[in-house]
Amino acid sequence: YDYWKSCMVAFLKSIDSKTWKTVVKGWDHPVVTDKDGNNTGELKSEEEWSKEEDELAHGNSKALNALFNGVDKNIFRLIKKCTVAKDALEILKTTHEGTSKVKMSRLQLL
Template sequence: MAQSIDKPPYFNGANYSYWKNRMMFFMKSLDYHLWDIILDGPFVPQRIKEEWNAEDRKKMELNAKALHILFCAFGPNEYAKVSFCEDAKELWEKLEVIHEGTNEVKETEIGTLNLNYENFKMNPEEHIKAMFD
């Protein structure tokens, strides 16, 4: 089934790395500043709301737009996990922790995979096909 280029890629909790990459390109294609908001966090004017100028308001709208696009991409279960997030950067980082783990978890997984690779060998009564499976 084809995906519309006007709608964000849908995410239901499966295959996060695939969705993450597609969402990055989707955001960049709409407005590269949206991706900057996700990576760097929102612009927050250093004055009260009543004193915002047009530029302040436009920059604040970028965060709202990024959040809206992200929320529109989620199914109900994913939405429930991140609905409390107030800015796009916080939401993106929360998704990464939920679906990829923290840096410590990633390092542990890499270490385990390396150890499994280094210890990989064929058992004496095993056929080559069974070993690779």
């Protein structure tokens, strides 16, 4: 996993900065705001997205594509329902590295 992770991080960074940003920061579907700028909770249609929102969504799609195609079928089953690249990578990280408690336990055993 460590080797795969290093290669995947390098690959995602090489695609473009928006792709890597969506992996680091996550991506949220754009929502409609009222005249005061408050979130209404209603999702924007893709036609309503700003250029920035569209670029971030595209970056998320590129990152998800890389992650989906960079794992075998057994591992893909763990992330196949993810729509956010950051979530998919977190699932893979937890699966292979464990939670922070598991990591601490491993260190204490050394």
